[in-house]
Amino acid sequence: xxxRNRIILDAGIATAVVALMGIMRGVYSNELMLxxxxxxxxxxxxxxxxxxxxxxxxxxxxxxxxxxxxxxxLVVMHLHVPAMVGMVAAGAAALVLGVILLPLLRLSGAYFAxxxxxxxxxxxxxxxxxxxxxxxxxxxxxxxxxxxAPATSYYVALAILAGTLLLVVWLRNSRFGMSLQAxxxxxxxxxxxxxxxxxxxxxxxxxxxxxxxxxxxxFAWHISVFYPDTAFDLSVSIFSTVFLLFGGATTLSGxxxxxxxxxxxxxxxxxxxxxxxxxxxxxxxVLLVLFLPNGLVSLLTNRGIRVP
Amino acid sequence: xxxxxxxxxxxxxxxxxxxxxxxxxxxxxxxxxAKESVVLLGANGAGKTTLLKVIVGLLPxxxxxxxxxxxxxxxxxxxxxxxxxxxxxxxxxxxPGLSIDENLRVxxxxxxxxxxxxxxxxxxxxxxxxxxxxxxxxxxxxxxxxKMLGMAKALASSPxxxxxxxxxxxxxxxxxxxxxxxLGKFRESxxxxxxxxxxxxxxxxxxxxxxxxxxxxxxxxSVAQLEADDSLHKxxxxxx
Numbered sequence: 206x207x208x209r210n211r212i213i214l215d216a217g218i219a220t221a222v223v224a225l226m227g228i229m230r231g232v233y234s235n236e237l238m239l240x241x242x243x244x245x246x247x248x249x250x251x252x253x254x255x256x257x258x259x260x261x262x263x264x265x266x267x268x269x270x271x272x273x274x275x276x277x278x279l280v281v282m283h284l285h286v287p288a289m290v291g292m293v294a295a296g297a298a299a300l301v302l303g304v305i306l307l308p309l310l311r312l313s314g315a316y317f318a319x320x321x322x323x324x325x326x327x328x329x330x331x332x333x334x335x336x337x338x339x340x341x342x343x344x345x346x347x348x349x350x351x352x353x354a355p356a357t358s359y360y361v362a363l364a365i366l367a368g369t370l371l372l373v374v375w376l377r378n379s380r381f382g383m384s385l386q387a388x389x390x391x392x393x394x395x396x397x398x399x400x401x402x403x404x405x406x407x408x409x410x411x412x413x414x415x416x417x418x419x420x421x422x423x424f425a426w427h428i429s430v431f432y433p434d435t436a437f438d439l440s441v442s443i444f445s446t447v448f449l450l451f452g453g454a455t456t457l458s459g460x461x462x463x464x465x466x467x468x469x470x471x472x473x474x475x476x477x478x479x480x481x482x483x484x485x486x487x488x489x490x491v492l493l494v495l496f497l498p499n500g501l502v503s504l505l506t507n508r509g510i511r512v513p
Numbered sequence: 514x515x516x517x518x519x520x521x522x523x524x525x526x527x528x529x530x531x532x533x534x535x536x537x538x539x540x541x542x543x544x545x546x547a548k549e550s551v552v553l554l555g556a557n558g559a560g561k562t563t564l565l566k567v568i569v570g571l572l573p574x575x576x577x578x579x580x581x582x583x584x585x586x587x588x589x590x591x592x593x594x595x596x597x598x599x600x601x602x603x604x605x606x607x608x609p610g611l612s613i614d615e616n617l618r619v620x621x622x623x624x625x626x627x628x629x630x631x632x633x634x635x636x637x638x639x640x641x642x643x644x645x646x647x648x649x650x651x652x653x654x655x656x657x658x659x660k661m662l663g664m665a666k667a668l669a670s671s672p673x674x675x676x677x678x679x680x681x682x683x684x685x686x687x688x689x690x691x692x693x694x695x696l697g698k699f700r701e702s703x704x705x706x707x708x709x710x711x712x713x714x715x716x717x718x719x720x721x722x723x724x725x726x727x728x729x730x731x732x733x734x735s736v737a738q739l740e741a742d743d744s745l746h747k748x749x750x751x752x753x
Contacts, residue, residue: 380622383611387619390608393571397603398620399595399670455610509650 251416268325273421299418453500606663609652
């Protein structure tokens with residue numbers, strides 16, 4: 206396929222998803238569920254940027270999300286600024302955490318995954334410390350009723366999703382994205398091809414952190430009452446990772462499919478037959494790992510077909 | 514001494530390096546002049562790969578210096594040296610998850626787009642096997658084709674100096690012949706080359722030869738001089 210057609214197809218998919226989530230809000234009444242869909246669509250793409258393009262899988266991805274949620278809450282609670290300023294703080298908090306954790310990129314594979322999880326846990330312990338109640342409200346949770354605006358925050362979340370999808374489309378079609386994939390395949394060879402490995406990894410890492418931070422911020426805004434246990438819930442990491450791997454990393458459509466299918470099933474089973482939920486979900490994931498370790502899209506990519 | 518002073522592309526001098534506490538190189542050095550191809554001969558364990566790694570920046574030098582005209586690059590990172598015109602082809606060298614076309618584009622990602630496009634067409638003319646399968650994933654290529662792709666990728670940025678670590682490794686004699694033929698064409702086009710090998714077939718390409726033994730340069734000279742030296746002749750060409 207010609208490169209321009211590829212970009213048009215990728216951008217078309219991104220636009221369709223954003224439009225769908227925008228329209229659904231007017232059609233379907235369970236707004237929180239739709240909001241959660243947007244969150245996971247964005248988070249799994251954010252994770253795609255660091256895992257799909259550079260090969261690092263941070264189990265502690267939720268740490269950036271939590272940092273974003275608390276970055277938003279702290280400035281809104283203490284400085285009484287408008288929510289949009291809070292969103293800037295959310296992104297900044299995640300970026301600062303990303304910079305602090307840059308040395309983790311010296312690790313690889315499981316060591317990196319575990320170390321990032323420990324880092325997220327450390328941030329949680331600080332935030333949830335009862336001695337810091339005057340600042341973070343400790344384990345008792347945050348209430349942000351002043352800025353509660355479900356409609357506005359929904360559309361801000363949608364805008365973050367749109368920006369993230371466009372970023373992935375760009376990465377998939379740019380020299381920079383290609384050099385990131387080269388780093389993932391073989392970082393020594395990439396350096397030998399003139400790719401600045403450190404710079405590439407750092408940018409991907411910070412972009413990925415920024416996205417999770419913004420999602421965390423808009424989560425805090427939308428939900429407005431939450432606890433450290435919710436903001437640093439490890440299942441945020443696990444869900445995003447599973448959706449990404451189920452669909453297929455490095456593609457645009459893989460993580461989208463993963464979220465729509467798995468999170469869709471999660472919601473259907475959870476409502477209809479909750480007693481079989483864990484079993485069905487577990488079985489699905491086991492089957493996938495056994496038979497399609499590279500995700501759903503590998504059904505096509507294994508046959509040499511390019512998936513958007 | 515040549516009457517025409519040849520411009521020097523790269524010079525490594527007094528290199529000492531190793532892994533952990535094990536010292537491998539003991540003051541080794543060599544130089545490559547413009548348009549010259551230099552073959553570095555040495556048995557397994559002599560330190561060829563280590564010396565090349567120091568030259569391209571994958572291993573720090575404990576002592577000594579590496580000069581890539583006109584800069585002292587001793588402390589530079591690999592990617593910066595590559596951007597200044599030093600290309601390295603190792604045994605691995607291709608990105609299996611990217612297509613042939615994308616591999617070449619990564620190889621030349623720091624040069625101008627239009628220049629890269631022209632360069633890629635030139636390279637496809639040198640490597641017709643690759644030209645037929647531009648969209649194929651590098652992971653689907655045979656060992657010999659990967660070697661060709663590794664070479665094309667290293668050359669995509671039009672480097673001044675191509676450094677190669679055992680280009681013959683893992684190849685059938687037929688493919689070794691093809692590699693030498695292609696390298697010969699690049700040599701004619703004026704590319705300076707540094708080739709570490711134990712396969713003496715590559716001496717056909719050599720303007721000068723260095724031999725490495727126990728981490729030290731033992732001999733430097735022309736192929737004819739190497740052949741004239743009895744002990745070296747025995748060591749590298751077998752009993753004659």
